[in-house]
Amino acid sequence: MEILGLPPHTVLALAAAITGPVACALSLWFAIRVEHRDTWRYPMLISATLATAAILGAFVTGQRLIEADPDLAVDPMVAAHQDYAARLVLPTVGWWVVAALSGWLNPKTGALKLALPLLLTGFSAVVLVLVILSGDADARSLWTSVTNRF
Template identity: 30%
Template sequence: MTVNGLPLHALVVHAAVVLGPLAAVAGVVLALVPRWRWATRWPTLGLAAAAVVSVVAAYTSGSSHLDANPALAQLPAVATHQERAVVLLAVVAAYGVVAVAAALLLPGPTALASGRGARASRGVVLDRLLVAGVLALSVLMAVYVVLVGDAGARAVWG
């Protein structure tokens, strides 16, 4: 599929390159700054969803582009790009699940003077697991966005 003569993949990847790291930063802030959780829950949820959608769209459009141009599959740089994209797809899916769980379950204060809306801890072990999961997957997602993007750029530009 093309848009004005450009492969859709070349356009869609830019959303993944921007939204993946933004979602990772939002996840890190949600995990590490409990007093800001009231303000970071919804942005983290929104960015996580946008990152998942953009990476899936980039992966799907890349597969479509490869199907339309089978000669590209013979290039080692394209194979590297594709292998890394498969890993990123799994990482961003896992991040989406863990980010939703963290945003909904991690304790934190509220912005309301009455204190309504504050979230109590559901257990130290669960809190720590969610924080560790969000941190690990945030770093992994940001790293793989860079690795996939670098491999794709090398495949196109040498």
């Protein structure tokens, strides 16, 4: 199966590399800027949902690529990318859960008013760093494989 002539992992990894940082930035904006929470809650929630779908889809299709060609796992650059991607799954799910709760509840008082933005900030930072590291490792492995062919 191909999407626009590209393997699904390529399309989903590109979508994750674009939507992940944007959604994390929106989540951080939502968590830090209290006066803008009512305005930014739905864009934050929608972008977090799209980024989570792209990240998890890229992880699943990447696993399928490794299963189809086990020689890929031997390459140290691909192994680094795969390691970062595996570390990214649980924080992404946690980030989405906290973003969904923050977006839907949008508490004005009480402990959740402080706890949810704090958790959202932490998860957003972790997901942002791991998306960047995973994308960097992927780009380096792709560059190495291209330069080795020529």
